[in-house]
Amino acid sequence: MNPFGDERTGATRYLDALRSHWLLVAAIVALSVAAAALYSFTAEERYESEAQILVTPIGDDQAFLGFRLLRETNVQSRAVLTAAELVTAPAVAEAVAERLRLDSREAAANAVEVTGSGQSNIVAIVATADDPARAAQIANAFADETIAQRSSVFQGELNGTIARLRQQLIAIPPTQRQI
Numbered sequence: 001m002n003p004f005g006d007e008r009t010g011a012t013r014y015l016d017a018l019r020s021h022w023l024l025v026a027a028i029v030a031l032s033v034a035a036a037a038l039y040s041f042t043a044e045e046r047y048e049s050e051a052q053i054l055v056t057p058i059g060d061d062q063a064f065l066g067f068r069l070l071r072e073t074n075v076q077s078r079a080v081l082t083a084a085e086l087v088t089a090p091a092v093a094e095a096v097a098e099r100l101r102l103d104s105r106e107a108a109a110n111a112v113e114v115t116g117s118g119q120s121n122i123v124a125i126v127a128t129a130d131d132p133a134r135a136a137q138i139a140n141a142f143a144d145e146t147i148a149q150r151s152s153v154f155q156g157e158l159n160g161t162i163a164r165l166r167q168q169l170i171a172i173p174p175t176q177r178q179i
Contacts (some may be wrong), residue, residue, distance in 0.1 A: 049135035084116035
């Protein structure tokens with residue numbers, strides 16, 4: 001049954017309702033526009049910047065056995081996800097906070113979102129700040145510090161292996177060494 005007692009169609013009924021309540025509709029639209037404008041003018045501006053790290057895991061190279069390197073596995077994304085976790089490690093966040101004079105390592109870690117894609121070997125570091133240059137500084141600092149710390153770990157392990165091999169070489173009598 002039609003509550004209006006006539007044969008008006010749905011569209012006609014809605015138009016009649018809008019005409020009879022035009023003041024209410026106009027007030028709601030004006031209030032919505034005012035709320036959106038107020039939010040737009042008072043909202044804090046946030047900028048994002050992204051840095052990317054290419055992750056290249058090593059294969060079955062026995063020369064690096066015992067090194068803490070990212071290795072290829074049967075699960076393609078494992079090395080990338082591990083690298084993404086290393087970006088937000090406390091030591092990295094602490095170094096970034098100190099380098100950029102942020103309040104704490106938590107503040108540094110909270111300024112970034114790190115994602116690793118299982119479809120590629122890219123780790124994306126997205127930093128958010130109230131200034132675009134600051135967002136870029138934070139993203140780049142996390143990328144740089146992650147690479148620096150991983151390089152330092154590798155160099156330390158490599159130097160230890162070289163020293164151990166030198167000791168083994170010294171233990172071999174010169175007459176038994178083959179070149």
